[in-house]
Amino acid sequence: MSRAIFIPRDGLHPVLDRLSAEMDVWVPVASGPQKCGGEFVRYVPGTVPVLERQSTTPPKRILLPQVESLLSYAYVKDPEDASRVKINLQAEIAAKPTVVFGARPCDVRGFLLFDRVFTGGPFQDEYYRKRRENTFFATLVCRQWDAACFCSSVGSGPADMEGSDLRLTPLEDGFLVEAINRRAHPILKLMGGEQPTKTQLEAAENLQKETTEEQVGTGDLTHSGDDFRGRFEDLEYWRSMVSQCISCGVCTFVCPTCYCFSITDEMQGLEGERLRSWDSCMFYQYTLEASGHNPRPSKFERYRNRIGHKFSFIPAKYAGMIGCCGCGRCIRSCPVSIDIRKVVENLKENACACS
Amino acid sequence: MDQSAASGALVDSIRIIGFLCNWCSYGGADTAGVCRFKQPTDLRVVRVPCTGRVDPLFVAKPLIYGADGVLVSGCHPKDCHYAVGNLYARRRLEVLKNFLSFMGIDQRRFRYTWVSASEGQRWQQVVSEFSETIHAVGPNPLARK
């Protein structure tokens, strides 16, 4: 059995149709009235994937939905004594086999962190784990990067296939799809497609090689922990870097590596649901304590935390892995164009604080 | 007169919320009851001190979540127990009324009006007309859970 197939450009639909008949398939599509943005949606026949550019939101929600019900519960009154109640709990974890088709290396890199966070320790997050085990990534060798991209600066690169199951190499007239691990073989089989020609294989190999050598972004941001700690109490530094921050949650919500969530009970009468939903460390409410005290009262403490989390705390905890995949979404979508690279680079003591 | 009996099953699904000010319209509804003026049974009354208390969001929320109609009624302008509460309400609710349909919510589902404590008859008429309107418009497509 072959480890690669070729899908001609106009042959994408039949492949995805076949795939989606058996499992959930997520593809990036263009969205918005101007069709400038993009997001991952569940493929149904007719959906037009847009693989030529990075999506606005990453495929994060496929494995970590913005809101999910962890469990539902109901109080049941004792017929003898209405003041006595017992609680019925119900928890269901649905995890259908899923293919994420057309993600980019940076998108997938986010999940490498998630794997550590949700399934790496002694406590397994069953909700995430079950979905993760059933999900396959067919990842593009990325040829489109812009001024906000910096995957090479975080130790990755546009052809980095870590965490992916299939490699999609865009060629002149179609895609070469290769299984890069064993679990991907059934998926490849399901896709069907054509046998690749030698020319195609060679072209793909050249492209992969060429791409691997590309440097996307300048500098290296992977060893910033000490610099961060040095700047921790330098409030003037944070002011000079992020005074323009408006404390919205865009950067965290579009970030493939941000996983912070909050858990709330939503109850109506005697029934309720326990919800897990994305939260954002950029929000005031995020660290607001019940007493009314807030340890991170201003945007500076909050932004500092964001940087610290990604470039200092996570590498300290997960053996040097940093909490940033270099996708550049936080830069691109920031309403005031804050550049996270600059904030990290300038942590170095000699860098001009006020630029 | 009793429409709920006449129009059968559909009635069950129609739910109208009424915000009534304590001083005039709640009294007017009481007067209508004391006079045994028959009215449709779709209305559920929320008593508020003044129509000025009715944030337009109190109207918007039920309509978004699937209520079929919202009725706000207070003291006649210049007769407000709090002097001017209903004059503020009039502006805010009129703006809301003109806004709803832009967002795709049928503005006939919302009405605001003035009924004094003595106007039992008028209350009966307001409720009957509004109920009739809502039945004609039909259940809110933003179906409730």
Added chain:
Amino acid sequence: MVIGWGTGYDPLHVTPVFLRGLEDVSRLIWNPLCVQNLTGYLVKGALTPPLEEGKKIGICVRGCDSRSLVALIQEKLLSRESLHIFGIPCRGTLDVRRLMNESGLSQIRSVTIQGDHLVVQNDEEAHRFPLERFLARRCLRCRHPNPVIYDELVYQPITPRTAPEDAYRDVEAMEARSLQERHLFWSSELDRCIRCYACRNACPLCICQDRCIAETREPRWLTQRVNLPEKFLYHFIHALHLAGRCTECGECERVCPMEIPVTLIKEKLNQITRDLLHYEAGLDPEALPPLLTYNPNEAGI
């Protein structure tokens, strides 16, 4: 301190700058890529350190931004005396996202304005675009290109692009659709909302900020769910809180990462307040927003 615009991470992207001394002045730029309304920084406790009593702060404003200032002064959230306003007559700013998307440009070396054209130089070559082609939607309907309040006018005043009667053509186009179509439209648009609150936080008049009822549980207007009704209600809250106050700077729409036309909602409310209450926000510093006042003998209601 003076708040203005400076170059961001690439020549196409502008970022607000806070000038703290004379040496910072060289960072200041003005061109059609200066897209942010800076007036929000003056309120919502966003200034750090907060402005000292009796001290002035300088701010650069375009026509639309100046209306935000007027609205904030009306509501006594800002005092005119504390401001030194640099007014900039503005021919419109660009929709950078659309520019990048439609031009397919990525590695940009420099951007220059040559007359009515934008010249973008990337690695390979220079691309020339008529500015008109990429004007932001908010600018296409601009009626107040000249600041309505200022201490210094930086350039010569210019003629408005849009006649007042043409102000709400986008609203009118929407209203030409059927009720059901409008509902489908908003359902599909708002469904993309990720509740990142960028629209709210970028709005200079959304003064609740961290205390927004979209987030608080006391009182509890919204849940953590992200279903459609919740998204509708959130946008109703945003819009209704701005009714009669919104100055149509269009920031909410510009900053939305999901490209939801949220300003359109506020435009409708402004059209209503104009027609019903004969009020246009952000023009007269002495006026009171119409929903914070009343008229016993209301005409037209």
Added chain:
Amino acid sequence: MPVELKPKKTTVAYYQGCSLEQMASEFDVSTRVVCDALGVELVEIPDWSCCGSTPAHSYDPLLSAALSGRNLAIAEQQGFDVVMTPCPGCLKALKGALKVFKDPNKREAFLEILQMPFQGNIQAVSNLQLYFETIGTEAIRNRVTKPLTSLSIVPYYGCLISRPPDFMQFDDPENPISMDRILEALGASVPEFPFKTECCGATYGVTRNEIVGKLTGRILDMANRVGAQAIAVSCPLCQQNLDLRQAQVNRYWRRDFHMPVLYISQFMGLAFGVEPESLGIDKLFVEADSLLDILSREGERDQSVGGKMA
């Protein structure tokens, strides 16, 4: 000698209407002369039509509006933003058309009948309004060469010039003063005249002239009592009742009034030194010879005084 100021040239559309074509041609003639002297260019509305007068608006107000609307629309097309008419009846019709146009409930029907483009960016004013508000008494005073110093003249405004106040938007409805001030600027003495706006009987002159006889008689009597030598008017119908019917009045009251009734523009013309013939003064029924005599004597005296000085 005051330096003669050349007022800025003002150009307005001119609507004389039918009265000024025939019965009141002297009003037309004198108005044109005076406006010319004051530097106002009157441009007659090309192809103007009748305003419909009383019959039109009593038959159908919309018809009346459309008839005048046509004249306004033509003037607007010509690029004017002001139409001046000396006839209060015509003015009422023109203003009525604008009122209908501005009424959102009637506009559509109005434009449907009109079948012409019309923006409503034009206003209608009377000759008095033009003199008093646009030109101003100061400019008029500066133009006077033969002041009416020895004349005592009362102004008679009639009912329409300032009323209804909301509609006409000019002068005080009960005690108008525009003509008073103009006459004063011409040098005349203007006694307090309580019957400035009393009814002259209007068109009853045709059907029941005893009413006009009675009412107009009171006006003439009061003018007499306050020592007026002449009456100034600015309405063809007022002029007709006071002048043409003075003989009827005399019969009714068994009196012998001989009170010249001149248009304000005729007085202005005289004071500006225009020959009486060019002002149509010879058209009056109650001859103004006595007035002209006084004026010419005055002029001679002035000259002789001037001679001495020289």
Added chain:
Amino acid sequence: MRIGVFVCQCGTNIAGTVDTEAVARRAMEYADVVYATSYVYTCSEPGQQEIQRRIKEMNLQGVVVAACSPRMHEPTFRRAVERAGLNRYMFEMANIREHVSWISTDKEANTRKAMELVHMAVAKLRFNQPLFSSKVPINKRVLIIGAGVAGIQAALDCSDGGLDVVLVEKNPSIGGKMAQLDKTFPTIDCSSCILGPKMVDISQKENVTLHACSEVESVSGYVGNFKVQIRKKATYVNWNACTGCGECVRKCPSRKAPDPFNEHLATARAINIPFPQAIPKKAAINRDYCLHFTKGKCGVCKKICPVNAIDYDMQDELVSEEVGAIIVATGFDLFDHSVYGEYGGGRYPDVISGLQYERILSASGPFGGHIRRPSNGREPRDIVFIACVGSRDASVGRPYCSGVCCMYIAKQAILTRDHLPDSNCYVFYMDIRSPGKNYDEFVRRAQEEYGVQYIRGRVGKIYPRGDRMVVQGADTLLGIQVEVEADLVVLATGVEASAGAGELAEKLRISYDQYGFYMESHPKLRPVETNTAGVFLAGACQGPKDIPASVAQGSAAAAKVQALFARDAIETDPQVALVNERTCVGCLKCIMVCPFGAIQSKTLRDGSIKAEVLASVCQGCGLCNATCPPKAIQLQHATDNQILAELNILCA
């Protein structure tokens, strides 16, 4: 929370068309409900006892009664639960009688509706909080603004009741319009003879502080604790020294100063005492006419004053007073008849206002009580009175009836006929409004005994003929036009709100109508209260009034103040707005909309600005709550969460 639900059958009033048992059974399924029952007459004594018994037995923390309208029995049940130890606000009512059983006979639909209403009540109750009223001490001093007859009466009544009174009058003397009047209807007694003793009383009361020539500058605080700034205008005479001897007035060389007390029919000296009975009887300088101020020389008064009271350097002085209540008695102004062009527009000296005629009639007036024509000083023979000048006339923006004119022209006509028996008096009137005690009899006497000719019709024009005036009008009873030649025409000029009424209203945070008259709290039941707690109205500032009505209101307002002051503290209704300082963003929109001025701003130690509700002033309308963007201000007992809980039952 442990909630008990009591569904009332109200005999068959409810049970006839609602299955109350089923409603009670269903209520058991609602969250927190631990007890539910149906009872025949819940409001009866045994019914209330049943509730109390269950509260104790079941340890209930909240009670819902589904019965009649809360407007009927909410107070009853609140007392009942309170007796059982619950806070009275831990109680909710569902109206299943007036809003359910009485308006439909469809038992199934009614029962379903009643269930939902009970569910809503339970859902709301789960968010209820115990509320407690608070007490605010009262400063038992009263400020009275305006010392006309209404203000004087209020001041005397308060003073007699032992209260400290601060009386502020903008003119140099108290007495108001009544002091200008000659006689009063319908008794024809002398105005100054009956008012004079009261004015003297004021000057002699030890607990009355009088500030004449003074105006209220600003008002802050709230019921029980107002702080008032009073501007004492400079009179350039030290009133502590001035004895009112009048020597300076007699010697003052400037004689052309206006004389408002005589309605400008005469002139006064630049230093003047307005009238002989003035209280305080002190001189004051009009600096626009004083030669010392205009020309820089003179100083006669300073030289002549035996007590050396003249002080040309005097400045306005601001005085602070603290009071617990305020009575506004600022009176009225006379309509300015010059807007009537047809009556000469003020150009004819012999066409005068009613108050001018009053001064002509008065013995202390410009003609020493002899009736003369202002134009030539001769005695008039034919006098015409015209009613409703500036009253009942929408064309001058005065559609209301001034109430007093019919009576005062009848009085003036009678007095005229008394003074000048040979004179002819004519009255043009629209209708005769004479509803007071002995009023209509009085008008009839004018017509029948005094031969005053009443002509029913409007006057269209007044014009001079020779040196007399011709009054041209209609006699609508005869259907003819009439002309009367007159020597003097008296216009029954109407009453309008005093100039500056709106400005004062804004300082006091009370409302006024479109004509500037102050709004009473309720047109029938609260005629002297305003919507601002602790501020009361007396006299014509609230609307046109004659003397007895003004005096009655003065006493009524005084009684209201005494009732308020009878307690040592004010107990506040706890159903008021409350600010959550944690979420308040200090935008202060609540202050902009509060109709009662019940919200003020305060600055916390960290410099942040927050709104603060004055619980004793708040009336609980909830407008601030609806306005507050972050909903930091919540109306207690009708909070957002409580209302949302009710809505969630219906549509979540």
